[in-house]
Amino acid sequence: xxxxxxxxxxxxxxxxxxxxxxxxxxxxxxxxxxxxxxxxxxxxxxxxxxxxxxxxxxxxxxxxxxxxxxxxxxxxxxxxxxxxxxxxxxxxxxxxxxxxxxxxxxxxxxxxxxxxxxxxxxxxxxxxxxxxxxxxxxxxxxxxxxxxxxxxxxxxxxxxxxxxxxxxxxxxxxxxxxxxxxxxxxxxxxxxxxxxxxxxxxxxxxxxxxxxxxxxxxxxxxxxxxxxxxxxxxxxxxxxxxxxxxxxxxxxxxxxxxxxxxxxxxxxxxxxxxxxxxxxxxxxxxxxxxxxxxxxxxxxxxxxxxxxxxxxxxxxxxxxxxxxxxxxxxxxxxxxxxxxxxxxxxxxxxxxxxxxxxxxxxxxxxxxxxxxxxxxxxxxxxxxxxxxxxxxxxxxxxxxxxxxxxxxxxxxxxxxxxxxxxxxxxxxxxxxxxxxxxxxxxxxxx
Ligand SMILES: [Zn+2]
Ligand SMILES: [Zn+2]
Numbered sequence: 001x002x003x004x005x006x007x008x009x010x011x012x013x014x015x016x017x018x019x020x021x022x023x024x025x026x027x028x029x030x031x032x033x034x035x036x037x038x039x040x041x042x043x044x045x046x047x048x049x050x051x052x053x054x055x056x057x058x059x060x061x062x063x064x065x066x067x068x069x070x071x072x073x074x075x076x077x078x079x080x081x082x083x084x085x086x087x088x089x090x091x092x093x094x095x096x097x098x099x100x101x102x103x104x105x106x107x108x109x110x111x112x113x114x115x116x117x118x119x120x121x122x123x124x125x126x127x128x129x130x131x132x133x134x135x136x137x138x139x140x141x142x143x144x145x146x147x148x149x150x151x152x153x154x155x156x157x158x159x160x161x162x163x164x165x166x167x168x169x170x171x172x173x174x175x176x177x178x179x180x181x182x183x184x185x186x187x188x189x190x191x192x193x194x195x196x197x198x199x200x201x202x203x204x205x206x207x208x209x210x211x212x213x214x215x216x217x218x219x220x221x222x223x224x225x226x227x228x229x230x231x232x233x234x235x236x237x238x239x240x241x242x243x244x245x246x247x248x249x250x251x252x253x254x255x256x257x258x259x260x261x262x263x264x265x266x267x268x269x270x271x272x273x274x275x276x277x278x279x280x281x282x283x284x285x286x287x288x289x290x291x292x293x294x295x296x297x298x299x300x301x302x303x304x305x306x307x308x309x310x311x312x313x314x315x316x317x318x319x320x321x322x323x324x325x326x327x328x329x330x331x332x333x334x335x336x337x338x339x340x341x342x343x344x345x346x347x348x349x350x351x352x353x354x355x356x357x358x359x360x361x362x363x364x365x366x367x368x369x370x371x372x373x374x375x376x377x378x379x380x381x382x383x384x385x386x387x388x389x390x391x392x393x394x395x396x397x398x399x400x401x402x403x404x405x406x407x408x409x410x411x412x413x414x415x416x417x418x419x420x421x422x423x424x425x426x427x428x429x430x431x432x433x434x435x436x437x438x439x440x441x442x443x444x445x446x
Contacts, residue, residue: 048193051078052079053189055190056113056189057113058071058111060108067427067434068431074424075111087193087194087195087199088123090123090190091120091189092212093120094215095117095212096442097217097244098243098244098327098433098434099116099366100433101431104427108180108182110179110180111180113179116185117187118140120192120208121137122134131196132201136199137202138202139200139215141390143389145394146162155394157394158227158393159388162197184198188426200396204400206413209420210406211403213414213440214402217440220363221249221251222251223398224252225321225323227390227392229321229384229391231321235257235259236299237253237258237319237320238263238322239323241326247273247439250274251278258321260299262283277415293349296319298317300320319355320358321359322350323363328366330434331435335437342369344370348372360383361387362386417439418438420442
């Protein structure tokens with residue numbers, strides 16, 4: 001496969017030259033904001049001050065606000081001068097994660113642009129930026145990778161500590177109100193101003209919407225199978241939850257050569273997708289809920305109880321790998337709900353299911369409450385627990401490989417986010433994701 005840049009720098013430079021002759025300066029000087037949006041990509045480092053772009057902004061909300069009632073709107077932001085360590089990206093697509101449905105009803109002062117991952121084209125770079133070049137198509141991942149902090153140097157760049165650069169006010173509204181990006185990346189905006197450690201230049205030919213699925217849940221789900229606890233050939237794998245994260249884990253297990261992949265999911269349409277993507281058995285946790293763990297363990301007995309010949313006692317069945325990708329409900333779903341809205345039951349199940357020397361990987365979020373583990377097992381057992389969002393994914397190294405899996409048809413990213421919405425319908429996108437009437441969605445920009 002020829003490694004190539006997805007977007008030619010020459011075309012960006014050409015557009016820049018055309019726009020320079022087209023009166024784009026009007027926007028910079030406070031004229032028609034539409035003209036400002038059409039202005040040239042800046043191909044040199046230096047100031048970006050005065051550029052205008054549209055962004056989905058969130059303001060202050062009282063507790064218990066609904067998504068539709070949330071105080072948020074698409075506003076025009078005027079950019080400040082570019083920090084030497086930041087880049088400017090023109091957004092092509094941004095994944096709508098389930099976690100964001102809770103953030104949109106949050107309380108923001110100053111107002112914030114949401115969206116914690118995105119795909120786009122680099123239009124300008126600060127004077128100290130080295131990783132990316134103008135014209136690159138980049139994925140802005142949910143986790144940065146600086147390469148030099150304490151965790152990055154210990155193989156856990158997914159827990160990189162260099163997540164922000166001060167000052168993080170990147171622009172202002174028309175009335176002078178300062179604007180931030182909630183995660184120092186505001187994917188729900190025409191332009192993103194972010195530190196370079198979030199950016200991964202992509203050298204494979206993958207459409208932006210598919211690529212955007214790797215920004216958070218896709219890479220996170222694949223990370224459960226290639227990261228800290230890589231799935232082994234011929235293994236039994238259980239995936240609890242078949243949202244975008246779980247569906248990525250199902251595919252990761254298949255790609256790694258698992259022989260049995262058991263997917264547990266209450267929504268029938270999602271179970272069907274899981275089967276199409278590689279699940280060998282699907283289970284509805286709302287059916288015979290009290291015996292779900294026993295049923296799954298029974299499916300993972302292995303071929304023999306002859307312990308002198310590689311077998312295990314009949315009383316100790318269980319999968320080699322368990323991936324917990326359920327999490328707590330932020331809003332009650334319109335689609336069928338699972339057996340536990342707090343998300344705690346699936347954590348309990350994950351521990352109970354796991355074989356005596358197996359691996360439990362937990363990556364979902366928004367759980368509420370606690371669960372218990374037998375103290376003796378916790379102290380002196382042999383189950384391996386691996387928590388954490390990207391679960392050991394080295395973004396700069398692994399996301400490139402994940403993009404290759406998409407390009408080669410080995411990983412179906414579109415299955416994680418089949419619905420797309422324009423920026424003006426961001427609330428609608430968040431609503432269908434909250435309702436779970438879709439597997440996932442992306443905001444797209446033309
Ligand atoms: Zn996310
Ligand atoms: Zn780091």
